[in-house]
Amino acid sequence: MDKLKPKLFSVMKNYTKEQFMKDVVAGIIVAIIALPLSIALAIASGVNPERGLYTAIIAGFFISFLGGSRIQIGGPTAAFVVIIYSIIQEYGFDGLVIATILSGIILIIMGLLRFGSLIKFIPYTITTGFTSGIAIGILAGQIKDFFGLDMGPVPSEFIEKIKVYALNIHSINLSALFIGSISIITLIFWPKITDKIPGSLIAIIVSTLLVKFLKLDVNTIGSVYGELSSDFPSFHIPAMEFKTISRLIQPAFTIAILAGIESLLSCVVSDGMIGSRHRSNMELIAQGFGNIFSGLFGGIPATGAIARTAANAKNGGRTPISGIVHSITLLLILLIFMPFAALIPMPALAAVLIIVAYNMSEWREFIELIKTSPKSDIIVLILTFLLTVVFDLVIAIEVGIVVSAFLFMKRMSEVTEVNGWKYIEDMTDEDDIQDSENIKYKKVPKNTLVYEINGPMFFGAADKFMDITANEKRNKNVVIIRMRSVPAMDATALNTLKKIYKTCKKKGIILLFSHVQEQPMQVMTKAGFTEMVGFDNFLPHTDDALLLAEEIRIKNR
Structure with missing residues (x-):
């Protein structure tokens, strides 16, 4: 220090x-x-x-x-x-x-x-x-x-200065x-x-x-x-x-x-x-x-x-x-x-x-x-x-x-993205299968929607998160929010997540979180959001969340 x-x-x-x-x-x-x-x-x-x-x-x-x-x-x-x-x-x-x-x-x-x-x-x-x-x-x-202009005091305002100089230019x-x-x-x-x-x-x-x-x-x-x-x-x-x-x-x-x-x-x-x-x-x-x-x-x-x-x-x-x-x-x-x-x-x-x-x-x-x-x-x-x-x-x-x-916040909101994963059955590349962090080749259960948030979650980008509930489908009863690339979040983003949770709960959808980093987790815990959602619904890895979603699918079949 x-x-x-x-x-x-x-x-x-x-x-x-x-x-x-x-x-x-x-x-x-x-x-x-x-x-x-x-x-x-x-x-x-x-x-x-x-x-x-x-x-x-x-x-x-x-x-x-x-x-x-x-x-x-x-x-x-x-x-x-x-x-x-x-x-x-x-x-x-x-x-x-x-x-x-x-x-x-x-x-x-x-x-x-x-x-x-x-x-x-x-x-x-x-x-x-x-x-x-x-x-x-x-x-x-x-x-x-x-x-050496022969004039009185110079005004402090720039435009007034120029006007006075113009009027006295003859006295050089x-x-x-x-x-x-x-x-x-x-x-x-x-x-x-x-x-x-x-x-x-x-x-x-x-x-x-x-x-x-x-x-x-x-x-x-x-x-x-x-x-x-x-x-x-x-x-x-x-x-x-x-x-x-x-x-x-x-x-x-x-x-x-x-x-x-x-x-x-x-x-x-x-x-x-x-x-x-x-x-x-x-x-x-x-x-x-x-x-x-x-x-x-x-x-x-x-x-x-x-x-x-x-x-x-x-x-x-x-x-x-x-x-x-x-x-x-x-x-x-x-x-x-x-x-x-x-x-x-x-x-x-x-x-x-x-x-x-x-x-x-x-x-x-x-x-x-x-x-x-x-x-x-x-x-x-x-x-x-x-x-x-x-x-x-x-x-x-x-x-x-x-x-x-304001311009910085606008740029940051443009950087923050919410992307949904697609259901993929065919996995043929063994190298990619071995990569536990590869998004493209993870198997998503049919009853599940997975959303990846990239970038800081703050008030300037809060409107993007609401798409998570706007895009849900009738045959889906699990939504996973992957926050591996979210370094920080603020109160506005947390309030948006609360709205998402309430909407999901009303429609009978289970909300899961994976890869939540330290700062966002502290914000959620302090506000009581982790207790509201349920501590068991916060998973350390996306694979764990996908496994739990599959168990829910089999249980409700």
């Missing part, structure tokens, strides 16, 4: 000075990568730039200190941008803090209940659909700053477009030169210098948000009224699910890179504490960041110490260098997020799924994508999961 013990406490037993130095170097490099991303993601989410760093520092520390992964790096990620923006638009920043704290509590409960392994049951089509939808939402949110700032384009080009081509220094950092430095020395009329973080605070984040508990909590529990649950999915996916990726194995339930608990304290210290929702975690692995990080160093480094940057961040041009940050959106869009996987998947999966994929883009992530995940569940 998955331990509820942080990885940090396990790996420190054999920790060495050499590994400590590698972890320190990796942590500093990851902090440099996280710096522009944290600021850009905060701005895209509709909060002040400092709050992105607060999140990376506070949540990043707790996720590394308590986490179930050796090298997980926690912080703000693009997956939350759309939902954070919409929460702030409707409930303000205090509403976001409450939702973040609630999501942390939900994550801790999920970890304590050992739900870590259940996250994998969310269909790939749903995660791909909403991830691609989020990417479109992030891209749409950057148009104002990238083109060519200087902003120039800086944004230079940043995009730098972000695309810099990794081909070296991957030691992140392209986002180079793009921001180059664009800042261009704006400064060419005196370009371009919005910067300072001109939009004013003076940036370099103080350590203060502790703050928002007023939590029951009415507000009840309205925010739904987006909080969505944040928790997103955090769980992305963090555990990041853990799986990192496991493959360093040959480790994460503790999924402990990771959920760490994510929970990370989000609770992020909210209490003025941050935004956080989770495991796949790109930053991969960079940690590539640069020698092998223990949670590298994640803690990453948080400490960002704290030092906040306390010492934060005022300089005011010089960063807004089009450069928009360019960084446009590349982030492109990388997370998974458009190749999206197209591949459309080309190769069954129609039901394509429906879920496109539906989740469109709902994420047009409405919001909460609706998209809810509808996506419900539709997936």
Whole structure:
């Protein structure tokens, strides 16, 4: 069973000075990568730039200190941008803090209940659909700053965004477009030169210098948000009224699910890179504490960041110490260098997020799924994508999961079959006669009907079982139901079997069962169905049931 013990406490037993130095170097490099991303993601989410760093520092520390992964790096990620923006638009920043704290509590409960392994049951089509939808939402949110449009606040709804952009397209700032384009080009081509220094950092430095020395009329973080605070984040508990909590529990649950999915996916990726194995339930608990304290210290929702975690692995990080160093480094940057961040041009940050959106869009996987998947999966994929883009992530995940569940039940009901055996007298193949499980060559008495049920017996396929009594004939007084290929059954299927038994009893037909597996037998016994039918009418093998049917035929002759 998955331990509820942080990885940090396990790996420190054999920790060495050499590994400590590698972890320190990796942590500093990851902090440099996280710096522009944290600021850009905060701005895209509709909060002040400092709050992105607060999140990376506070949540990043707790996720590394308590986490179930050796090298997980926690912080703000693009997956939350759309939902954070919409929460702030409707409930303000205090509403976001409450939702973040609630999501942390939900994550801790999920970890304590050992739900870590259940996250994998969310269909790939749903995660791909909403991830691609989020990417479109992030891209749409950057148009104002990238083109320098002279307009008011950007609406949270996608369609409203497009309408407002169309009305203000005439106000494009060519200087902003120039800086944004230079940043995009730098972000695309810099990794081909070296991957030691992140392209986002180079793009921001180059664009800042261009704006400064060419005196370009371009919005910067300072001109939009004013003076940036370099103080350590203060502790703050928002007023939590029951009415507000009840309205925010739904987006909080969505944040928790997103955090769980992305963090555990990041853990799986990192496991493959360093040959480790994460503790999924402990990771959920760490994510929970990370989000609770992020909210209490003025941050935004956080989770495991796949790109930053991969960079940690590539640069020698092998223990949670590298994640803690990453948080400490960002704290030092906040306390010492934060005022300089005011010089960063807004089009450069928009360019960084446009590349982030492109990388997370998974458009190749999206197209591949459309080309190769069954129609039901394509429906879920496109539906989740469109709902994420047009409405919001909460609706998209809810509808996506419900539709997936119904389509899955439909497929399962199609798999479940009820087939009747035929009366066969001529058996000439000795090999087949010796095969005790061969259906084709079993001798069925003339007074008997045998039905084979293949697949799970559940409410989606219950109507098929009623055919058993609908097809009975006058000269038949025994019905055998063979359940060798029934792995599980539910209450609806059991209720259908009760109806079949009552119908058979009314018509003087003896009902026998053979090859009933463990789970269906437990369900029947618990409900008293085995006692109702008679324990002697449950046979271990079909041959035994056929022999008993023959005895009944001879007795009633």
